[in-house]
Amino acid sequence: MLKIENLSYLVNNDGKDILKNINLDFLEGKIYVITGPNGSGKSTLVKLIMGILTPSAGKISFKGKDITNLKINERAKLGIAYAFQQPVTFKGLKVKDLLNIASNKENDFNSLCEYLSSVGLCAKDYINRPLDDKLSGGELKRIELAMVLTRNACVNIFDEPEAGIDLWSFENLINMFKKLSSTTIIVSHQTKILEIADSVILLKNGAVEKIGKYSEIKPYIQIETCGKLRGENE
Amino acid sequence: MNKIDKMLLEKVSSLHDIKLGAFNIRKNGEVVERKSTKEIEIVPKKDKKGIDIIIKPNVQNKAVHIPVIITAGGLNDLVYNDFYVGENSYVTIVAGCGIHNTSDDNSTHNGIHSFHLEKNSHVKYIERHVGMGKGEGGKILNPTTKIYQKENSILEIETLQLGGVTKSDRKTFASLGENAQLNIQENILTENAETAKTSFKVTLKGKNSKVEVVSHSVAKGESYQEFKSNLIGKNECFGHVECDGILLNNARIVSVPMIDALSSDASLVHEAAIGKIAGDELIKLMTLGLSEEEAEDVIIKGFLMG
Numbered sequence: 001m002l003k004i005e006n007l008s009y010l011v012n013n014d015g016k017d018i019l020k021n022i023n024l025d026f027l028e029g030k031i032y033v034i035t036g037p038n039g040s041g042k043s044t045l046v047k048l049i050m051g052i053l054t055p056s057a058g059k060i061s062f063k064g065k066d067i068t069n070l071k072i073n074e075r076a077k078l079g080i081a082y083a084f085q086q087p088v089t090f091k092g093l094k095v096k097d098l099l100n101i102a103s104n105k106e107n108d109f110n111s112l113c114e115y116l117s118s119v120g121l122c123a124k125d126y127i128n129r130p131l132d133d134k135l136s137g138g139e140l141k142r143i144e145l146a147m148v149l150t151r152n153a154c155v156n157i158f159d160e161p162e163a164g165i166d167l168w169s170f171e172n173l174i175n176m177f178k179k180l181s182s183t184t185i186i187v188s189h190q191t192k193i194l195e196i197a198d199s200v201i202l203l204k205n206g207a208v209e210k211i212g213k214y215s216e217i218k219p220y221i222q223i224e225t226c227g228k229l230r231g232e233n234e
Numbered sequence: 235m236n237k238i239d240k241m242l243l244e245k246v247s248s249l250h251d252i253k254l255g256a257f258n259i260r261k262n263g264e265v266v267e268r269k270s271t272k273e274i275e276i277v278p279k280k281d282k283k284g285i286d287i288i289i290k291p292n293v294q295n296k297a298v299h300i301p302v303i304i305t306a307g308g309l310n311d312l313v314y315n316d317f318y319v320g321e322n323s324y325v326t327i328v329a330g331c332g333i334h335n336t337s338d339d340n341s342t343h344n345g346i347h348s349f350h351l352e353k354n355s356h357v358k359y360i361e362r363h364v365g366m367g368k369g370e371g372g373k374i375l376n377p378t379t380k381i382y383q384k385e386n387s388i389l390e391i392e393t394l395q396l397g398g399v400t401k402s403d404r405k406t407f408a409s410l411g412e413n414a415q416l417n418i419q420e421n422i423l424t425e426n427a428e429t430a431k432t433s434f435k436v437t438l439k440g441k442n443s444k445v446e447v448v449s450h451s452v453a454k455g456e457s458y459q460e461f462k463s464n465l466i467g468k469n470e471c472f473g474h475v476e477c478d479g480i481l482l483n484n485a486r487i488v489s490v491p492m493i494d495a496l497s498s499d500a501s502l503v504h505e506a507a508i509g510k511i512a513g514d515e516l517i518k519l520m521t522l523g524l525s526e527e528e529a530e531d532v533i534i535k536g537f538l539m540g
Contacts, residue, residue, distance in 0.1 A: 052517055072520035081521070088518040091450070091478065092536035101532065102522045147522065
């Protein structure tokens with residue numbers, strides 16, 4: 001479904017590699033969880049897939065087509081959707097405006113209700129509210145997830161989806177991921193999310209350290225986390 | 235009225251759902267049509283151009299329309315409209331001016347409005363300004379609004395100017411009595427070499443009086459916008475001014491705040507932010523399938539009309 005070959009991302013100022021020579025093959029309908037210590041390049045990797053960042057080298061293919069030089073919206077139209085770690089707010093745009101844009105149609109109340117109830121929100125309380133900072137972090141995060149779900153994309157990317165998921169239970173979030181028929185790529189540290197992965201990708205210092213079932217990767221994740229903490233305290 | 239007249243009227247006065255009641259339509263400096271109702275009387279002034287709009291006490295949920303259209307080049311129209319709103323009345327007033335100038339001479343409208351709100355009255359005032367026509371002549375609008383609010387009165391003002399107006403200079407003066415409340419929402423788009431200046435001077439005289447001014451500006455091309463506000467708190471009161479501006483191309487927006495608490499119980503706030511469209515807003519909309527240009531349009535439309 002989605003293939004990454006020799007992908008690198010360099011920061012121009014100091015020539016430092018954020019990501020170096022990444023090779024990954026994301027198969028249809030599978031759940032992938034990208035994990036690793038802070039600064040390992042997890043968010044950078046998914047931003048490169050969406051086209052938010054441009055790679056220094058390498059190739060990204062989607063359904064066999066080279067999309068390395070396509071713009072964000074061109075990738076979106078092909079069927080890649082992306083949920084931001086920090087949801088974006090707007091002055092003047094309402095929740096329903098964003099859901100209509102995301103689904104590329106004018107939705108009636110019932111459709112909007114369906115989208116929002118899938119993330120545990122009641123449509124009548126939200127559709128006419130501006131998507132601004134008057135909404136709580138948890139509400140914004142759930143609307144962000146709803147926007148992605150409305151797109152019915154082939155590849156869904158979620159950058160730390162659990163952050164700020166307030167009263168809506170974690171179980172609902174996990175169930176939502178399980179129901180998706182898409183190829184799902186999640187950046188996360190959460191054990192419960194790591195457990196549902198068909199494959200966990202462990203990044204370290206901008207490179208793929210390990211790939212495998214959570215049970216296989218788990219010991220390495222713990223070592224990495226401890227190492228990181230020890231380093232911070234020194 | 236011809237097609238252009240009707241189109242201008244539609245743009246300046248039909249952007250709402252309230253049925254037509256009393257009205258006064260003015261074209262090229264002359265009255266075209268006028269209608270009073272038993273609750274709202276429109277009386278022409280004797281000493282100068284303009285009208286008195288007298289809304290009786292206890293009138294509920296009625297509307298007055300006083301649109302102005304100008305299709306002649308070289309016209310400099312000056313008109314005085316005074317609104318007297320009776321106690322306990324609740325009305326919507328729709329004003330505004332549409333200029334369609336195909337000539338090379340300037341067309342100018344200077345509308346001097348005053349609002350006298352009696353106790354417990356509530357007015358929603360909608361003002362649309364539109365400039366059209368491909369002539370070299372300017373489409374110039376200079377509205378002045380003077381507001382006098384008595385106890386417990388509420389005035390809500392919505393001003394919309396969406397491009398095409400070559401030059402505008404909008405001045406608002408207000409004096410608020412006890413518990414009076416004034417809410418102003420101003421949305422202005424300028425393009426090309428247009429200039430739009432706005433100034434507010436609001437004096438909060440009465441105890442617990444309150445003013446809220448929200449200005450959303452979008453400046454494109456080489457256009458220039460200026461926003462000046464002056465809140466004067468003379469009593470226990472609250473005033474808040476928010477000026478948000480989006481800049482595109484080589485445009486410029488200047489925001490000049492002034493808040494003056496003459497009473498130690500006054501609470502006055504000014505917020506201003508001017509800048510380009512936030513990059514993360516564009517990126518978010520692009521991840522939803524919009525091109526950068528489409529995303530920009532959606533953001534601007536939401537900002538001005540949302």
